[in-house]
Amino acid sequence: MVKVLVTPRSFGKHSDEAKELLEAKGIEVVINPYGRILTEEEMKKEIVDVDGIIVGVDPLNADILSHAKNLKAISKYGVGTDNIDLNYCKEHSIEVSITRNANSDSVADFAFTLMLSVARRVVEVDRACRQLDWGKKTSMEMFRKTLGVVGTGAIGKGVIKRAKGFEMDILAYDLYKDEAFAKEYGVKYVELDELIQKSDFISLHLPATEETHDMIGPREFGMMKDTAVLVNTARGELVDEDALFDALKNKKIWGAGLDVFKKEPPENMGLLELDNIIIGAHSGASTFEAVNNMSRMAAENILKNLLS
Template sequence: MTLKVLITPRSFGKGSPAPLEMLKNKGYEIVINPYGRIMTKEEMVSLIQDVDGVIVGVDPLDKEVLQHARKLKVISKYGVGIDNVDTDYAKQMSIPVTVTAGANKEAVADYAFALMLGTARKLAQIDKECKNVNWNKMTTIDMWGKTLGLIGLGNIGKGVAKRAGGFNMNVLAYDLFQDKAYAEANGIHYVPLETLLKESDFISMHLPLNEQTRHIIGSQQFKIMKPTAVIVNTARGGLIDEEALFCALKENQIWGAGIDVFEQEPPHNKELLGLDNIIIGSHCAASTYGAIDEMGMMASANIIEHMAAKAEIIDAD
């Protein structure tokens, strides 16, 4: 019997055919996302009913969808954030959930730093004005020697901290799970969240999304930031209350924001798109050819490994 694998990420295999070839060489039948966008629950339900494995991006894989996945043997996340997957239900159904840990960390760290620098120097706004033949100079803010606050000091946060070293920045961090040895070795100081928000010139989000972290940045947090603060989010939509963000930007409570992820994409509040003090990304921080290739290879390897393990169990029985 031919095993079937559903692939939902639009960028899978975009840089190199190798991830797809890995699966085809195992004789798997491949089903590609036919919509060219993130799928809805209904679309996921229609495609997942008879597949044995799924390589999933940010498409919904909650209980409602998984209840229809009668043959599913493995969920291979194309990335590391699994907030779109009902892991409790998957565990209940003995479906392993794997991630591509570390595959895109350098690409996302690059993008987070690019958003900070681009927002600080108003690169998008200056570009827009120049294309309208307005050559008036804009005065912007510096990054050199400023304080960077990292909300989350995992692999990507550490990557951003390394880049900050080249800008002679003082680095603060907030995280419930503290790597104190790494922080001490790299001159990073763990502080309470309120201290980080008050003292940081640049704030970069690197947390998973869960009930504890949802809207960890809201109206009260914006009120204690510096008026020249820049906040960027390349982690997960939902970490920042978007209505509070809109108000903070519109009222110039902070200097600006660089946001690559939203609770709904495109964002529900379309007024955000009209502000000059925000740079918006299309959830593309990890979208470099190098990161795409690495994530694809790891995601395919995870599918193959767990399919083989399931087959061994069946043979043993």
């Protein structure tokens, strides 16, 4: 019997459709037995005899993959493949797929939610009210401000579409420009430095690569407006967290909203003590709709690559 390991904890959480798709094809589905992200040693143990893996952010480096004797396909539950050794997979004819656009709307919603919440100090106001402090806290508007979108893939474009309802001026940075989209939505592509200097709100939507590692660091924070809001719903590796802490603590920028960190929880625990940051638990894609979409697409991808 063909065996598939499923590691994401939210897989099929709100619907049996995805699991039933696999079982209808005679596939044995092995659900993550640990109830959390697997360690390297646990992954080595679990993948020994599987034919396919539906994987979240669990590690799949070359050392781990070398323990898989029957592995033919990996279906990423999401789009970021930085936890998978793609070179090893290519060399060993292991098909790798992603659930492209399955959670784009959910993450775009969350990015916009973070921008609004940081600007209007929503969490601070809520926390004060729970302590019976009804004092007013001055905040900032988003309407007709300048938004800088770093990365114009599906999620970045989703943020741009939402921003048009706020009549925002939109700057964008991407090595691969979509000029037709930019023309339709009034987006101006600029260099990253210009975007950082001119934007009131900056939203990051790039993968983690050698080139993007710590791309927002001391230099970039030094160029931002003191009223700037930084939001990251992409990858924690994009932001130098110590530089972020310094910028927030010393009021070099207005605030930040982060749904991702290099490690969860972050190594710089001082971030958790600041009032001008809103922290998410990598939950931008955690909606009923996105979970169902990703589960179904991940199952369809693994079926296509295992049975075709």
